[in-house]
Amino acid sequence: MILTGLLCGALLGFVMQRGRFCLTGGFRDMYIAKDNRMFYALLIAIAVQSIGVYTLIQLGIVEFSAGVFPWLAIIIGSFIFGIGIVLAGGCATGTWYRAGEGLLGSWIALFGYMVMSAMMKSGPLASVYNSFQAVQTPINSMAETTGISVWVFIALFVVIVIGIVVRELRKPKVMIPTMKPKRTGLAHLLFEKRWHPFFTAVLVGLIALLAWPLSEATGRMFGLGVTTPSANILQYLVTGDQAVINWGVFLVLGIFLGSFIAAKASNEFRFRMPDAKTSIKSFIGGNLMGFGASLAGGCSIGNGLVMTAMMTWQGWVSLVFIILGTWTASYFIFVRPQTKKSAATATTVKTA
Structure with missing residues (x-):
């Protein structure tokens, strides 16, 4: 059953690579290019997963406990993580799938991310993690806090997302010149045709939904997650402790594998060596990602996709x-x- 993590991860890596589902670029473009499409795509994935998971909970197929809300760790850790993903050139999941494309800068960032995550989870910085986690409120669920059914929150959110999608799809389409297709049929759709971010988001949401029953069948009571499994890989390589090898570890390895398959099949795989400055930035960014995600209890997937869907x-x-x-x-x-x-430049021109 644990190998289902590899399958789920491979599907996620394949879809994210082919759909260019990059949250770092999406969040950055919201500010720099005033382009919100990737953020809207994330909202779609959240909505799909939220409806599906709470349906499974209602049916008694999966279980979920929101736990406590360590607000100080969430705020500080998430902010640091946001800085780190820009330096690293990708979020935690994005770094895994871009490493599968042969981007060596992502390998560097991934190494820093894994090392710092392990240090925060069970290494010398575990005391820092525990200190911040101690500042908390006992209720994390929005429904429990307000006394309003979670389905009301989901319904309102879905209505908002549908409104956004309808508005975006009604906008005039910008014609982008494309090369003549070299493939036909399914091969063209899978490995050549450009995927719409909203279509990709639906697939990501469905894979996130699939992760819940597959993971819980192995005793891991959660959906998609990247930070702890990444730390577990390094812990296993250093200590040989097989207890840390679980469904989540196979999930992140699957992301790498799925991205590699997608990149090779679409002729997008190639090793790319960054320059020294970019390498240093990637390593620093990876460390900031590992520190921030560990402190916050999740990355842009664990918190930004999964815990948002759980309201x-x-x-x-x-x-x-x-x-x-x-x-x-x-x-x-x-x-x-x-x-x-x-x-x-303006000053030079004026002076001249």
């Missing part, structure tokens, strides 16, 4: 601060240098 304060507060961290890093890395360059 928890943890998920939605985390998502907000991940985005704010991404915007902050984007300002200092992309916007501010460009502003300074433009100002310097």
